[in-house]
Amino acid sequence: MYATIGDMETRFGQQELVELTDTDLTGAVVEAVVETALGDATELINGYVAARYRVPLSPVPDMVRRWCCDIARFYLHKAGVPDVVKAGHESALQGLRDVARGVVQLQATGVETPGASGETVLTVGGRVFTDGSMRGF
Template sequence: MTYARKSDLIERFGERELVQLTDRTRTPPTSVDDVAVDRALGDAASLIDGYLGKVYALPLATVPANLTKVQADVARYYLHGKAADKDSAVTRAYGEGIAWLRDVAAGRIRLDDGAGDAPAPLPGGAGRVQAGRPVFTRDTLRGF
């Protein structure tokens, strides 16, 4: 499942940046390479699904806006590749997205689908157990 599209990347980062990151055949670059963008978005979606699949049934019924942002940031990082400086805004946004996904997978953050309820968690998730009063105590076992 994809959470962001090429148009989301253009809206967030500008067409000029996408042209520079994806057009590797023309000098100077002149157009966005849809294959490269689709590959980066697909790789980012697979990464996100790996985290979300631990907690939520996929595909999600609706796409929360924060997932669109995370996929866009991860795809942008993938498009930069080795050229992404470790102290750059691109790398920082990627790191923040991964940290957020880890929190979602750990259950510390719930996804907001806009309706107020998070998507249904997968069966077998963590439950709450509350014990009753103990049956056997020192007093009830006295004399044995």
């Protein structure tokens, strides 16, 4: 996962996590609920960045850790999501869209795309033709 329960507590406070997870009124954070939200947020992030970066990202950029927390926080709200939580979620999604489009670059190991080496690449009907594979024609 790109963030921890500790990251969530640092950003939003333990009391908020208790309020969002403690349905049995024990007064404690239900860690399994927070970990599920963090796992779901991580999967969403991977979906956006996998075309440009090797996942899981390593090391985890601070920006991605923040996005993971904001998305997980949104997921923890079951009803009546406050505007500040919606704004954090939307900001994270916009950042991920920008990463997917190549507008924002992460400090992580990227994935080489076809043609990145300057080689001409043509994909037709599922077949990939490169300068090397077409040599002699």
